[in-house]
Amino acid sequence: MRLELVRRPEPSRLMSVLSPVIAIVMTLILGAVLFTALGVNPAQALYVYFVEPVTQLWSLEELVVKAAPLALIAIGLALCYRANVWNIGAEGQFTAGAIFGSAIPILLPDWDSWMVLPLMLILGVIGGMLYAAIPAILKNRFGANEILTSLMLSYIALLVLDWLVRGPWRDPGSFNFPQSVTFSDAATLPLLVSDGRLHVGVLFAVLAALIAAIRLSFSVQGFAIEVAGNAPRAARFSGFSQKRITLSVFLISGGLAGLAGICEVSGVLNQLRPEISPGYGFAAIIVAFLGRLNPLAILLAALLLALSYIGGEGAQAELAVSSTVTRLFQGFLLLMILGCDTLIAYKIRLVTSRSHASGEAARG
Numbered sequence: 001m002r003l004e005l006v007r008r009p010e011p012s013r014l015m016s017v018l019s020p021v022i023a024i025v026m027t028l029i030l031g032a033v034l035f036t037a038l039g040v041n042p043a044q045a046l047y048v049y050f051v052e053p054v055t056q057l058w059s060l061e062e063l064v065v066k067a068a069p070l071a072l073i074a075i076g077l078a079l080c081y082r083a084n085v086w087n088i089g090a091e092g093q094f095t096a097g098a099i100f101g102s103a104i105p106i107l108l109p110d111w112d113s114w115m116v117l118p119l120m121l122i123l124g125v126i127g128g129m130l131y132a133a134i135p136a137i138l139k140n141r142f143g144a145n146e147i148l149t150s151l152m153l154s155y156i157a158l159l160v161l162d163w164l165v166r167g168p169w170r171d172p173g174s175f176n177f178p179q180s181v182t183f184s185d186a187a188t189l190p191l192l193v194s195d196g197r198l199h200v201g202v203l204f205a206v207l208a209a210l211i212a213a214i215r216l217s218f219s220v221q222g223f224a225i226e227v228a229g230n231a232p233r234a235a236r237f238s239g240f241s242q243k244r245i246t247l248s249v250f251l252i253s254g255g256l257a258g259l260a261g262i263c264e265v266s267g268v269l270n271q272l273r274p275e276i277s278p279g280y281g282f283a284a285i286i287v288a289f290l291g292r293l294n295p296l297a298i299l300l301a302a303l304l305l306a307l308s309y310i311g312g313e314g315a316q317a318e319l320a321v322s323s324t325v326t327r328l329f330q331g332f333l334l335l336m337i338l339g340c341d342t343l344i345a346y347k348i349r350l351v352t353s354r355s356h357a358s359g360e361a362a363r364g
Contacts, residue, residue, distance in 0.1 A: 076253030089150025091281025097258020100127025128258015
């Protein structure tokens with residue numbers, strides 16, 4: 001006796017739309033069970049996690065600030081996944097962008113010019129693109145699995161960052177703390193409001209979503225990405241190069257992740273540290289799938305994931321709950337999304353030994 005997945009003749013469009021909603025509800029149920037097991041009132045905990053952060057203006061601003069890098073990274077990942085290219089290394093590309101873009105304010109701290117910030121953003125994009133090009137080239141040239149190479153490169157980038165802020169880029173006046181010098185005003189993203197941390201980098205996420213949605217719907221490149229992901233043989237017959245598509249989506253994805261990295265450093269932290277990200281590159285994978293790989297829907301999905309970060313910080317302070325609970329929530333959500341998507345495309349069938357034998361006899 002065993003369970004088999006049998007492909008459905010035609011997946012339900014209604015369930016495809018409702019899938020993210022079902023996944024969120026199931027995640028909340030699992031969260032309530034988790035909090036009960038931890039000895040915490042589940043109603044109070046869920047309120048602190050998902051309601052309290054949207055009741056105050058300052059927390060709403062923080063929500064948008066945390067959603068911006070998630071959205072930027074997820075939009076690039078969505079392009080990869082639509083093309084059936086699996087970039088799992090956005091965390092490394094995020095870090096590479098932060099390193100490249102921070103070179104100017106760290107190595108040239110006295111350069112006070114309007115050119116500093118634009119050059120930082122450009123270098124951040126270039127850093128992310130160069131780092132993303134590595135798994136793309138390895139896949140195209142040697143057939144290396146991009147999941148493994150991009151993921152392993154993420155940890156290399158994190159180690160390089162740690163070495164830099166503890167070694168050559170450490171601030172001499174930091175009393176041996178692993179951090180770079182504080183960026184000057186010329187190297188800091190301007191704020192959208194006078195109070196808080198809402199910076200102009202937030203607008204990049206909205207702009208990227210609009211451009212990606214338009215390009216996917218109305219450009220030859222968008223059509224090539226869709227065809228390559230859904231029908232690779234048809235893409236080849238149409239004259240689209242799979243290798244060129246792989247490289248292009250990796251470069252776009254890496255560039256957006258690198259832009260998110262330098263925006264986070266320049267707009268929020270104002271210096272390099274060993275930990276510049278709470279896992280944005282990995283959480284953005286959840287955002288991409290929760291948004292159904294749609295650039296505009298990803299903006300809403302990013303707000304939801306950002307809510308888990310803000311709520312997690314509140315739960316630590318008010319309920320003495322470990323920060324790892326936030327990662328559990330994100331893991332639950334990804335598991336539920338993948339489970340719902342699987343059941344949309346397949347149905348579960350129980351196969352007994354008798355029915356299996358009769359099926360073999362019929363085929364014989």
